[in-house]
Amino acid sequence: MTVSADLDLRFRAAAAAAGLLDVAYDLVDSPLGPLLVAATPRGVCRISFDPEPEEEAETLARRFGLRVLRAPLDGPRRELDEYFEGRRETFELDVDLSTVAPFNRRVLEELARVPYGTTTTYGLLAERSERPRAARAVGMVMNRNPVPIVLPCHRVVGSTGKLVGYGGGLDRKEMLLRLEGALA
Amino acid sequence: MMEAVTIPPFERFYESLSGEILAFLRRRLGRAEAEDAFQETFLRALRAYGRLQHGRDLRAWAYTIAERVAIDVHRRREPPATGQEPARTDNRPAYAELEHLAGQLPATERAAVVLRYGYDLSYADIGAALGSSEDAARQAASSGVRRLRRKELQ
Numbered sequence: 001m002t003v004s005a006d007l008d009l010r011f012r013a014a015a016a017a018a019g020l021l022d023v024a025y026d027l028v029d030s031p032l033g034p035l036l037v038a039a040t041p042r043g044v045c046r047i048s049f050d051p052e053p054e055e056e057a058e059t060l061a062r063r064f065g066l067r068v069l070r071a072p073l074d075g076p077r078r079e080l081d082e083y084f085e086g087r088r089e090t091f092e093l094d095v096d097l098s099t100v101a102p103f104n105r106r107v108l109e110e111l112a113r114v115p116y117g118t119t120t121t122y123g124l125l126a127e128r129s130e131r132p133r134a135a136r137a138v139g140m141v142m143n144r145n146p147v148p149i150v151l152p153c154h155r156v157v158g159s160t161g162k163l164v165g166y167g168g169g170l171d172r173k174e175m176l177l178r179l180e181g182a183l184a
Numbered sequence: 185m186m187e188a189v190t191i192p193p194f195e196r197f198y199e200s201l202s203g204e205i206l207a208f209l210r211r212r213l214g215r216a217e218a219e220d221a222f223q224e225t226f227l228r229a230l231r232a233y234g235r236l237q238h239g240r241d242l243r244a245w246a247y248t249i250a251e252r253v254a255i256d257v258h259r260r261r262e263p264p265a266t267g268q269e270p271a272r273t274d275n276r277p278a279y280a281e282l283e284h285l286a287g288q289l290p291a292t293e294r295a296a297v298v299l300r301y302g303y304d305l306s307y308a309d310i311g312a313a314l315g316s317s318e319d320a321a322r323q324a325a326s327s328g329v330r331r332l333r334r335k336e337l338q
Contacts, residue, residue: 001207003222008202011223020230021194054196061193067233068193 012071022065025056026073030084031179032172035149037076040064043094044076047147049168063099080149086179089116091150100146103131107141114155117180121159143167149176189239197233198226201246204312208247211309212254221257225250244295247313251305288335292316293328300325 016024023045025038036051037044038060045064048056053070061068075093082088095112097105110128114120122135122142129138142153148167154176158164166173177183205225209218228249236242289297295314299305300321305313310321 001203001210003202003206007206007219007222011198011202011226014223015227015230018227020227022234057193057195065234066191066193066236067230069195069198069230 009072012069015069016071020067021069021071022067023060024069024071024073025053025060026070026077027051027053028073028077028080030080032168032175035080037073037080039073039076040096040098042096042098044147044150045096045099047149049148049172083149084179089180093150095147095150097146103129103137104141104144106130107138108145108147108151111142111145111151111153111156114152116152117182119155119157119161119177119182122156122164123159125156139165152176155180155182191233191236191239191242194230194233197229197242197246201243202226205246205250208250208309208312209254212251213257217257221250221253225253228253241291241295241314243315244299244313247299247305247309251299289328289331293324293331296321296324297328297332301329 028035028037036048038046057068107129122138126134126138145153154173206222209221299310307318307321311318
C-alpha cells in the first residue's frame with residue numbers, strides 16, 4: 001500500500017514540528033539544478049549539488065544522529081528562492097558548523113563576511129583567518145565547504161582573478177558570480 | 185557470530201515500512217482512524233529511535249508499536265464498563281506468565297511469540313512483520329512457546 005502524499009507530508013511536518021529530528025532535509029529546485037538542503041536544530045548544516053538523497057541521509061546520520069528525515073524546510077527554501085531571483089543579498093539563516101574542525105570553522109566564518117557581488121582571493125582569506133601562508137589550506141576548506149551558496153565560497157578566486165575551482169563545478173561558480181553581478 | 189546490525193537513518197526505516205504499517209492499521213482500525221494511528225506510530229518510533237541499540241528486527245519493532253497504538257485507540261473507543269472488569273477471553277494472561285522468559289529466546293522466535301501472544305497478531309501479519317511467510321511465523325511462534333515451556337519447567 002502506498003501512503004498518500006498528503007498523509008506522508010503531514011507526518012513529516014509533524015515530526016519536524018515536534019522537534020524530534022536530528023536532521024531535516026529537503027530538495028530545493030534552483031537554477032543550478034536540484035539542491036539538497038539539510039538542517040539540524042542549530043541551523044543549516046549541508047547544501048549539496050547533484051544530490052543522491054540516500055547516500056546523503058547516511059552521511060548526515062553518521063555525523064548528526066540517526067533521526068534524519070526528509071521534511072519541509074520552509075525558511076531555507078524561501079531565502080534560497082529569493083537569492084536566486086536576485087531579491088536577497090544576505091542570508092539570515094543560522095548555520096551549524098558544530099562538526100567542522102576549528103581551523104575550517106574559522107575560515108568559513110571569515111568567508112561568511114565576504115560581501116555579495118564581490119570576490120576575494122584564497123590568500124586574502126588566509127590572511128583574514130590569521131594564517132597568511134595557508135592559501136592552499138584555505139582552498140581545501142573552500143572545496144569542502146558543507147554549506148555552499150549560503151557560505152559564499154564562490155566569491156573566492158585565484159590571485160590572478162581566475163575562478164580556479166568549485167566543489168559544484170566551475171560552471172556553477174560562474175553562474176553564481178554572474179547572478180551577483182561580480183562577473184561581466 | 186552475532187554481528188551488530190547497523191541502524192539505518194530514520195528516513196529509510198520510514199520509507200521501507202510506512203506502506204505496510206498503514207495497511208496493517210487499516211485492517212486493525214478501519215480507514216477513518218488509521219491515519220491518526222499511522223502518524224502516532226511513527227512519531228513514537230521516532231521518539232525511541234535514538235535509543236535503539238541495534239538494527240535487528242526493526243520491522244517487528246514497528247509492528248509492535250503500531251499494535252500498541254491500535255490497542256490505545258480501541259481503549260479510547262470502549263471505555264471500560266463501570267464496576268466489573270470485563271472477563272478476559274484472550275490468552276494474554278497465559279503469555280504474561282511466560283513474558284519474563286521471552287527475552288532469552290532467539291530473535292525471530294521472540295518476535296513471533298510476542299506478536300502472537302502478547303499482541304494477538306494473526307500469523308499472516310507476523311509473517312509480514314518478520315519478512316517471512318505465514319507458515320514460518322506459525323512455526324517460529326510454536327517452537328518459541330515449546331522452548332519457553334521447557335525453560336519454565338527448569
